Amino acid sequence: MISLIPSDSLQISSTLAHTAIISRSSLLGQAAAAFTTAASGQQILMRTPPKSFAIMSSNTAAFDESAINKALSLLNSVYGPINDNLTNFPLPMPPDEAGLCYDGYQRRYLWTDAFGVLAYTSIAEMHEINEDKVTANTYRRACDKLIQTVHVCLGSPRSNDKDDAMKNDPSSPTGHVGLRIGKLDSRKITDYGMEFDGQYWHYIDKWLLALARSGHVNEGIHIAKSCFPAFFDAGHGGIRWKVSVDSTAPPSLRRAGPSDDTLVALIVFSILEADRVRSDDDNSDDAPSLSNEIQILKSTRIGYTPRVTNDPLGWGLEASHETVGIDS
Secondary structure, three states: OEEEOOHHHOEHHHHHHHHHHHOOOHHHHHHHHHHHHHOOOOEOEOOOOOOOOOOEOOOOOOOOHHHHHHHHHHHHHHHOOOOOOOOOOOOOOOOOOOOOOOOOOOOOOHHHHHHHHHHHHHHHHHHHHOOOHHHHHHHHHHHHHHHHHHHHHHOOOOOOOHHHOOOEOOOOOOOEOOOOOOOOEOOOOOOOOOOEOOEEHHHHHHHHHHHHHOOOHHHHHHHHHHHHHHHEEOOOOEEOOEEOOOOOOOHHHOOOOOOHHHHHHHHHHHHHHHHHHHHHHHOOOOOOOOHHHHHHHHHHHHHOOOOOOOOOOOOOHHHHHHEEEEOO
């Protein structure tokens, strides 16, 4: 059996190191690595109750200013500079990296932006440690705007073409089920590989983690509940790694057994649920519980067998930090 460790034990530096390894944007990866180096003397909690973000630090002056500046410079090259009014933030992704959004201007890529949210949240926390609330708030607002932009762009069809349609869901913050990942090319029935746009679980789980990390727990839970039925194969007890933009699974992807994706779904849903419970007293707009989905995912562990894999999207720091031992 797999047991989850308390959520407050993770360090953001580990997550940012993970970013440097697997982020689609090499610049964002470099920024994450630079910030990891700069914050190496800190223990910043990976997740804490939304709106409070309690921080533990043994040495609040242990930031490497040159590394921080490098990280910010690289982040600016990806998203654009951050000013008081955030007029042009975030800049669209390059045209060879992401497809156009409905507005004909923005281009977002879910994988990269998930780690962007993590990075900006961590930088805000660094300034909070140093009691610079004004600068911290600037980065919090930038993070919020990046999240809003992603939801508007990737949470909606890319065009009015019927082949680009997404399933409506008024309970989701995007108005639709799930999130596209932002590939350049799209078609009604996605491919069985990674060429065409669609909804990829290993992108969505990173986004849900970023929403939890940045305090957007309510939005994360609503997205999770909305897309879970599309991804979970109740017959075989596993998470489909990919569905089309309209949330339907291509024929060869309809069956999914216990897998790494299923385990990470359990991890991320447990994180969101724990944060929801902690924030109940502070949030008048209560999010629904993920307890039913978590119980379903827990039941799949019976058939789960960890495996050695050379898949770079397989077991990473997110999963290894959240699990404590596996019994046969």
